Every structure is written in C-alpha cells, then in structure tokens.
Amino acid sequence: MQTSREPVTSGVVDSQAIDLRAVQSQVDAVLDGFLAGKACAAAGRGHPPEVVQTVRDFLAAGGKRIRAQLCVVGWHAAGGQGDATSALRVAAALELFVAFALIHDDIMDDSARRRGRPAVHRALRARLGADERAERLGAGGALLVGNLALMWAQELLHTAQLEPGRQRLVHGLFDAMLEEVMYGQYLDVMGTGCGADDVEAALRIIRYKTAGATVERPLQLGAAVAGAGAAEMEVLTRLGLPLGEAFQLRDDLLDVFGGPDGVCAPGSGDLREGKRTVLLALGLRRAGRVERERLVRLVGRADLAERGAAEARRILRDTGARERTEQMITSRYEEVLQVLDGAGFPQAVDRALRDLAVTATRYTS
C-alpha cells in the first residue's frame, strides 16, 4: 500500500506521454492508504466502521478520477517532475471533495441511485429498516458521511507536506473552489430569481458549480504544487473554463438523450428533477406557446414516466435546443484547442490535455 512517506514518481512514462491510467491507480492507492488509516483509527476509538466503509464503497463504485488526472497534468504543465507525492495527495483530496459533493447532491435531490448503487442516504435509510424516522435519519447519516469526506479532503491537503508558500497557494485555490461550488449549488437549489428559460442564468450555474471545480481548479491545484506563477495560472483558467463548461453541457445532453452510440442509455433524472440546464433553458426559449407549456408541465415531475420523458426529448430536439447545445460544446472544444496551440506546454502535457478534452466533451458520467 502506498503511504505518503515513500517518494512516488507520477505516471510520466517518457517525455512523449503521461500515462493517465497509471495516475488513476496512484491516486487510488493514496486514497486506499489514507482510508485504511481512518478505518484503523476508527476501530481503535470505537467509532462505527461503516462510515469509512461507506466512503470506500462510494469511491470503489466508479468515477473516472478525471479531476485527479487533471491535477497531475497541471503539476506537469507547471514543470513538476520527480517525486509526485504531494501532487497525488492533492489529487486524492479532489476525489474526496467530489464524493462529498455527490453525496450531498443526492440528498438534496433525493436521487435513488449513484454509480450503479443506491445513493448513500438511501442505503442508510434501508439499513434503519422499519423505523418511521428512517427517511430523515438516513439523510442525516449521509449528510455526516459527506461532511467527513470533505473534512478528510482538507486533511489530505493539510498533510501534503508542501512548502509554506505553495501550501498557501493550494489552500487559497481549494477554498475558492469549494466556495464557488457551494454558491453554484445554492443558485441551483434556491433559484436564480430568473426564469427557467434564462440561458445566461443556466450558464452561470454551470460556470460556478462545475466549470471551475471540474477542470480549471484541478489543473491549477496541480500547478500550485509545482509552484506555478500567475501567468501559468491564467493560461489554465483560459483552458479550464471552456473545457469545464463543455464537460457539463455534454453531461446534460447525455442525461437526457443518452450516448449517440448507445453507450449510455437516455435517462430522465434531470427532467424529473427539473434541473435548470442550458438545454432546458434553450428549449423553453425556442418553443412555441403550446410546446412551451407542455415542457413546463412535464419537467420537474418526480413521477414523470418514459412516455412524458420521450415527449420532452422530442420538444428539445424539434426546437433545436439539442443541436444548439452541441454547437456550444463544439465552440468550447475549439476554444480549448486554440488555447493549447498557443500555450507551449511540453508535448506530454499537451497530448494528455487534448486526450482529456476529447474524453470530457464526448463521453462523461
């Protein structure tokens, strides 16, 4: 098992390529080691073992560790090489942050499943059996497990053995990221005060809730570990924001329409939940009166059946909302390529970022 004491080089196999799959394994090894320590400490103190186990299961159930990979790529982009221990620890912190955010998201939306398993609050509810308070207590338990994942993310940063200046930079970026995501979620939950057909408002939610935390901040956090300056950080922002937005726009399309090649089945999670996506805003904006009223009536219904979902899909297609979303992804992807053309990154970094850009804008989950 990987501990933070042994120096670990990152997945750069040669100057031409970064082995992203190897990075993923290394990050998982850091998470395994850290959580094994937590399990051991919990056993020694009589804490319930299922808390750590729940976090482990959540991580084991899936996730492509794309933020962790971006963090290590950002580290290389800023000249990081040799011992990658600190970069991997920060990368692992990002994955615990994702676990926190998703566990809390699922409570807020009362989602039934996540990564092919029951969502954490549903699993804890089931564990409580016939207790009439099971729904409330299960949500409470999941809230606390999510909180612990966030606290452990911070603990990973606090013990990343960074030199003080870089630690300050890492903390500043991480704290800014957390705040952005919370504000984005807050707008999402409590409403923007704008209509559901407000494309700009929907884009603003994406910008805060996803774009920064998915691509820009992970890249910058890795770069901060390598001691990047303001100019390097700015390039990563110019690259990260459009890529993060494209990532989310693709995610929204996949949720409603499934993958174009049948890899993902179309679902109706976002439609049922009435998620204020750019796709939906475009559909509402472009629809005629009758179809618009129909769409308003269909989305946000917890009991939306497949027939209703199919009708919503048809409206989103016929109005051109789907097509327009595809165009928005393409223009962002092209913007990313343009930034990469001018960035002058080492070849291995450039190639890894181009690969990640394709992955993020084509298939995500």
Add this chain to the structure above:
Amino acid sequence: MQTSREPVTSGVVDSQAIDLRAVQSQVDAVLDGFLAGKACAAAGRGHPPEVVQTVRDFLAAGGKRIRAQLCVVGWHAAGGQGDATSALRVAAALELFVAFALIHDDIMDDSARRRGRPAVHRALRARLGADERAERLGAGGALLVGNLALMWAQELLHTAQLEPGRQRLVHGLFDAMLEEVMYGQYLDVMGTGCGADDVEAALRIIRYKTAGATVERPLQLGAAVAGAGAAEMEVLTRLGLPLGEAFQLRDDLLDVFGGPDGVCAPGSGDLREGKRTVLLALGLRRAGRVERERLVRLVGRADLAERGAAEARRILRDTGARERTEQMITSRYEEVLQVLDGAGFPQAVDRALRDLAVTATRYTS
C-alpha cells in the same frame, strides 16, 4: 472594523485577569471583518447576497462565544501574549464551525427554532413560499449555507498567518475535532446499536460530540497557536474533557427542566426528538416496568404535548435520574478544580478557567 493585518492584543487587562467580554468583542470583530469581505466578494461575482447574510444573522442572534473564549484562554495558558491576531482568527474559526454544526443539526432534527429565530432551513423554506418542493429545497439551501460556514472556518485557519510548525499543529487539532464531532453525531443519528437505557453509550456520544469540541479542543487550539508542547496539551485534555461533559449534562438538564432560578423555561425539544441523553438513559435504567414503558411511549414523539412532557419530567425526577445527573456534573466540576489546583497556570488564566467552569456547569445555552 478589525482586519487581520493590524496587530491586536488580547483582552488581558492586567496580570490578574483576562477580560472575557473583551475577547468576545474581538472575536466578533474578526468575524465581522471576514464576512464583510465575503459579502463584498459575493457582490462582485454576482453570488446571492443572502448566503453571507444568513451566516451573519445566525452569529448575531446569539451564542456566548464560549469556545472562542476558551481558545484565547488556552493561548494565554501556553504563554501567548502580545499580538493575538492569529489566536483570535482561530477562535473565530471555532465560532463558524459551531454555526456549521448547529445549522446542520437543525436540518437533521427539523428543529423549528434556534437562538430565538426560525432555524435556517425553516427560514429558507418560508422564503420559497408555496412551492411544493419548499421543504426539500429549504433543507438543501441550509445544508449549503452550513457547508460554507465550515469552509470559511477552514479558510480562517488557512489565513491565520501561523508559522508552519504551529499551523500543522492547529490543523491536526482542528481536523481531529471535526472528525470526532461527526462520529459523535453519526452515533446519535444512526444509533449506537445499544439500548436507549445504555448510560455508557450516551456518555460516549457526549464525549465525541461535545466534550472535545466544546472545551478540550478550543483550549488546545489556542495553546497550539502559542506553540504548546505535549505536556501542556495533556493538562488541557484532563481539564477539558470533564468540563465539556459537565457542560453537556447541564445542557441536557436545562433543556428538560429549565433553569433552577427560572432563567430558562423548561422545553421539550430533547424529549420530542427522543435525544439519547444520559438523563434519559438513567431514567429508563432506573424506572420500574410501568414507568419505563410510559417513558418509552412519551419520548421521541414529535407531537408530544406539555402534559406528556410534564409526565416525562416527573418520571425523570422520581427515578432519581435528575439528581444523579446533577451529581455527575458536580463530580466533573470537582475534577476540573483538582486539575486546576495542580496545573500551575498564571493567575489570570486560572481565574478565567474557574469562571468559565462555573458558567459552563450552571447556565448554558
């Protein structure tokens, strides 16, 4: 307004006394300055202003800042003097942590009120008006506001301008405290697997959920800012744990019976919620079959009326559970005095701790 840049001496007016009231104002000034910065940043970025305002209102509504005071006393106990900026920042972080914990607690218990106002999730629910999803969304909004309070607590620590060794110590203590509280809450919410009459289990919840975070960790955090060693930390543990337990036992008594001199009215929050207090465990353990069954039937009912609450109170009194809880407080208070007698703290520190011990074991809220 106090900013973190100007050196601030703490509330020590002379070698004989620490002015705890002055400490409270200084901590509030740090919080005001920090949150004013957050409000300003939110305005600049188009974030909804009500998030910062909600946290400010929560802090303004009350709270005695006892943890913040203990932090500054701990700093003095370990020889801290002169510029108290860092100690006050850590103290302020503790108060934001308390805000986080209470906001989340109120969601989990669906408490109606806190500090004389509607609980945050209830206030946000009301703001959403007739929306049928208002209950779920209000809870979601409060969850996010609570998360931000926690994140801002960490940010206060990250920017406390501590020298690296002390910062590591402060982070280690803070992270340990957060983890303990979450585990304690988890036991509280999901059950200990032991009966509600298990006094030891109820004490274990107190130990994790309250005793550390209320007294021990705040004292140690302040001491860490002053660079305390292991021996000093250990004295603060021996002092802090019994005082923290006494504090919680008193809080439980006040919730059910009110203050002995009528300062607090008896409520029935803990009884309605079925909170697994030591008081309740003692009552169940000591009651005969009939009264035990009666007590089981009464507690944990959201619709418990004053008549039922009065009956539960009578059983808790008649079984001697109330009296036994009083004895447990007294023995812990005496333990605290004994530790203080041998601790050899400077006179001002000793006096402040004796004052806080009286406050914490007599009247709390």
